[in-house]
Amino acid sequence: MLDKNGIAKRIAKEVKDGYYVNLGIGIPTLVANFVRDDIEVEFQSENGVLGMGPFPFEGDEDADVINAGKQTITTLPGASFFDSATSFSMIRGQHVDLTILGAMEVAENGDIANWKIPGKMVKGMGGAMDLVASAENIIVAMMHTNRAGDSKLLKSCTLPLTGVGCVKKIVTNLAVIEVTAEGFKLLERAPGVSVEEIQKATEGHLIIEGEIPEMAI
Numbered sequence: 001m002l003d004k005n006g007i008a009k010r011i012a013k014e015v016k017d018g019y020y021v022n023l024g025i026g027i028p029t030l031v032a033n034f035v036r037d038d039i040e041v042e043f044q045s046e047n048g049v050l051g052m053g054p055f056p057f058e059g060d061e062d063a064d065v066i067n068a069g070k071q072t073i074t075t076l077p078g079a080s081f082f083d084s085a086t087s088f089s090m091i092r093g094q095h096v097d098l099t100i101l102g103a104m105e106v107a108e109n110g111d112i113a114n115w116k117i118p119g120k121m122v123k124g125m126g127g128a129m130d131l132v133a134s135a136e137n138i139i140v141a142m143m144h145t146n147r148a149g150d151s152k153l154l155k156s157c158t159l160p161l162t163g164v165g166c167v168k169k170i171v172t173n174l175a176v177i178e179v180t181a182e183g184f185k186l187l188e189r190a191p192g193v194s195v196e197e198i199q200k201a202t203e204g205h206l207i208i209e210g211e212i213p214e215m216a217i
């Protein structure tokens with residue numbers, strides 16, 4: 001089973017040389033720490049940063065340099081800062097190759113709910129709805145179940161939707177799953193996790209074909 005860093009490390013394998021990548025709040029922000037050194041990647045944050053690096057070491061933080069989740073970040077040589085209008089022009093104009101988001105629920109048809117739980121105060125939807133409406137390649141980083149042990153990979157989402165039919169792949173603490181027209185397709189299982197455990201933790205239709213390999217981290 002993976003922890004949050006393990007999920008981020010596995011997703012980092014999906015990042016290709018020359019990609020422009022948007023990192024959402026939560027687990028996705030950790031992905032920048034694990035990208036291979038031999039490729040060039042530009043990480044974008046919708047508050048107006050292009051060229052984010054790994055999180056700073058303790059004592060090296062600059063409170064004026066933050067990501068969309070208000071976490072302090074580092075920037076790489078050549079990084080740029082710009083206003084939200086320019087940032088969302090980049091997002092809505094489909095100039096981002098890969099979007100990595102967290103989620104509270106994902107449905108077997110690729111619907112995602114990640115911005116609001118009814119009855120709980122939220123500051124707003126942020127840029128999530130722009131990202132899911134514009135991005136062609138969306139990977140979700142999430143825990144497979146909630147704290148009560150209930151599946152977060154569902155037949156249909158119960159929370160307010162952020163986007164419809166947009167998620168392409170999901171990496172959880174248990175598995176790597178592709179979203180297909182027929183439902184969730186199991187691609188890899190986390191170290192020490194059985195196919196049966198993944199089936200039990202997945203409410204939506206799970207397609208299992210042949211022997212499922214253990215993911216390499």
